Amino acid sequence: MARIPKKQKEALAKFDRQKRYNLDEAVSIVKKTAFAKFDESVDLAIRLGVNPKHADQMVRGALVLPHGTGKKVRVLVFAKGEKEKEALDSGADLAGADELVAKVQEGLLDFDRVIATPDMMGAVGKLGRILGPRGLMPNPKVGTVTFDVGSAVREAKAGKVEYRVDKAGVVHCRVGRTSFAETALSENAAALVRELIHKKPATAKGTYLKSITVSSTMGPGVRIDTATVAVTEEVA
Numbered sequence: 001m002a003r004i005p006k007k008q009k010e011a012l013a014k015f016d017r018q019k020r021y022n023l024d025e026a027v028s029i030v031k032k033t034a035f036a037k038f039d040e041s042v043d044l045a046i047r048l049g050v051n052p053k054h055a056d057q058m059v060r061g062a063l064v065l066p067h068g069t070g071k072k073v074r075v076l077v078f079a080k081g082e083k084e085k086e087a088l089d090s091g092a093d094l095a096g097a098d099e100l101v102a103k104v105q106e107g108l109l110d111f112d113r114v115i116a117t118p119d120m121m122g123a124v125g126k127l128g129r130i131l132g133p134r135g136l137m138p139n140p141k142v143g144t145v146t147f148d149v150g151s152a153v154r155e156a157k158a159g160k161v162e163y164r165v166d167k168a169g170v171v172h173c174r175v176g177r178t179s180f181a182e183t184a185l186s187e188n189a190a191a192l193v194r195e196l197i198h199k200k201p202a203t204a205k206g207t208y209l210k211s212i213t214v215s216s217t218m219g220p221g222v223r224i225d226t227a228t229v230a231v232t233e234e235v236a
Contacts, residue, residue: 008220010035011033018223021225026222033219034216040178040218041174041216048165049204049207050201057203059163059164060141060162061195062160064155064160066184067184070159070176070179073159074113075092076095077115078100079096086149090150093111104131113144114138117149161173173192
């Protein structure tokens with residue numbers, strides 16, 4: 001049997017692992033049980049009552065969290081002419097057209113988000129094997145293929161997150177860091193849940209929010225009472 005480290009054992013002793021807490025209580029516990037020396041990220045794992053094998057039950061999208069993610073995002077934009085200038089003026093770290101595509105093909109990977117104008121997608125398509133596995137391929141469904149590159153860059157810098165249900169029906173998404181105030185983490189988490197409820201597929205039957213767990217990078221997962229979160233969001 002694997003030995004549980006002392007700090008992790010102390011963290012587990014601070015709450016009931018079998019209990020389901022309301023969102024504010026769960027966030028408070030996550031902050032109290034974080035023990036790493038670095039500023040840990042705080043993530044939500046939400047299991048949905050969908051079957052991702054069916055295209056009409058694929059839940060994905062993007063939203064700007066009210067308080068951002070606490071992560072500095074390096075944005076690369078594939079655009080030409082005035083759109084390239086617009087991207088740089090809006091805060092993009094890298095912007096360009098075919099020459100930038102070539103640099104990425106040669107190994108340039110120092111970026112966290114990729115945005116492209118529609119007229120560049122033919123060239124960007126060549127990077128599918130590089131960007132795809134890293135989850136960086138631009139997609140119109142999450143607003144990263146657009147001529148409004150200025151807004152897209154500003155949103156990315158402000159803390160826009162992308163989410164996508166995985167094969168197991170779970171959405172994993174960062175909602176901040178342990179250094180955030182409890183209210184900021186709660187509001188970010190609530191915004192994500194509200195977004196997912198809004199995106200519920202019409203073909204999804206039965207219980208939609210099956211389980212929600214919040215945790216820090218190194219800390220234990222804390223279960224959230226889905227009924228209280230759902231009620232809160234419906235009233236809002």
